[in-house]
Amino acid sequence: EVQLVESGGGVVRPGGSLRLSCAASGFRFDDYGMSWVRQAPGKGLEWVSGINWNGRTTDYGDSVKGRFTISRDNAKNSLYLQMNSLRVEDTAFYYCARGIDGYNWNDYWGQGTLVTVSS
Amino acid sequence: EIVLTQSPGTLSLSPGERATLSCRASQSVKNNYLVWYQQKPGQAPRLLIYNTSNRATGIPDRFSGSGSGTDFTLTISRLEPEDFAVYYCQQYGSSPRTFGQGTKVEVK
Numbered sequence A: 001e002v003q004l005v006e007s008g009g010g011v012v013r014p015g016g017s018l019r020l021s022c023a024a025s026g027f028r029f030d031d032y033g034m035s036w037v038r039q040a041p042g043k044g045l046e047w048v049s050g051i052n053w054n055g056r057t058t059d060y061g062d063s064v065k066g067r068f069t070i071s072r073d074n075a076k077n078s079l080y081l082q083m084n085s086l087r088v089e090d091t092a093f094y095y096c097a098r099g100i101d102g103y104n105w106n107d108y109w110g111q112g113t114l115v116t117v118s119s
Numbered sequence B: 001e002i003v004l005t006q007s008p009g010t011l012s013l014s015p016g017e018r019a020t021l022s023c024r025a026s027q028s029v030k031n032n033y034l035v036w037y038q039q040k041p042g043q044a045p046r047l048l049i050y051n052t053s054n055r056a057t058g059i060p061d062r063f064s065g066s067g068s069g070t071d072f073t074l075t076i077s078r079l080e081p082e083d084f085a086v087y088y089c090q091q092y093g094s095s096p097r098t099f100g101q102g103t104k105v106e107v108k
Helices: none
Strands: A001-008 A010-012 A018-025 A035-037 A045-051 A057-059 A068-073 A078-083 A092-100 A106-111 A115-119 B002-009 B011-012 B019-025 B034-039 B046-050 B064-070 B073-076 B086-089 B103-107
Touching: A001 A092, A010 A092, A018 A035, A018 A092, A018 A115, A035 A078, A035 A106, A045 A068, A045 A078, A045 A092, A045 B086, A106 B046, B002 B011, B011 B019, B019 B086, B019 B103, B034 B064, B046 B064, B046 B103, B073 B086
Parallel strands: A010 A115, B011 B103
Antiparallel strands: A001 A018, A018 A078, A035 A045, A035 A092, A045 A057, A068 A078, A092 A106, A092 A115, B002 B019, B019 B073, B034 B046, B034 B086, B064 B073, B086 B103
16 A cells, blocks of 8 residues: 655744655655645645656756755655745645656645744 | 646536536646646545546546646536545646646535
């Protein structure tokens, strides 16, 4: 069974940093690209970032480019999102999702971790 | 980036009725690379349709997708009680990937 479990969310001050993790199991992790997608409470989905199977190709949404960094450790079956210079508008549930055809679209999703940016 | 605009924002229908959801792109979606997701309250999104018209594994055939270029449609032929949810389109023809703002299908 495919499982994706996010962790690392919490409350952080504007300008601060946070690192999210996603533990993957039930599939061969290094066969798949991965994505981060976020959702502000009561709002729609926003694509944040994607990474290919070996970590050499990454992409970011315009609102996070230059502030967030996606990475992966295939030996640990883990995906990461380093978030710097956080803003109030980054407050959201952050979902980890398994990518198909790289990170083009997603067939399995985690349950999300909440990041709250507040002073 | 490609902006996806979904309409209507909310669709009020009764079980058994047909639902037609629209997703319009600000520019042509390369190779019609578009997917649809369903999301219920408190749950993660669920993949419904990929490559505009291909149903994902386990998705009932009452769900169908169509379209090309800038205009795409998700059709639910006969609404079941479990279909009342929010639906999102997402394009992957261009960088960055982008989502529409969602259409809520609610019980009339």
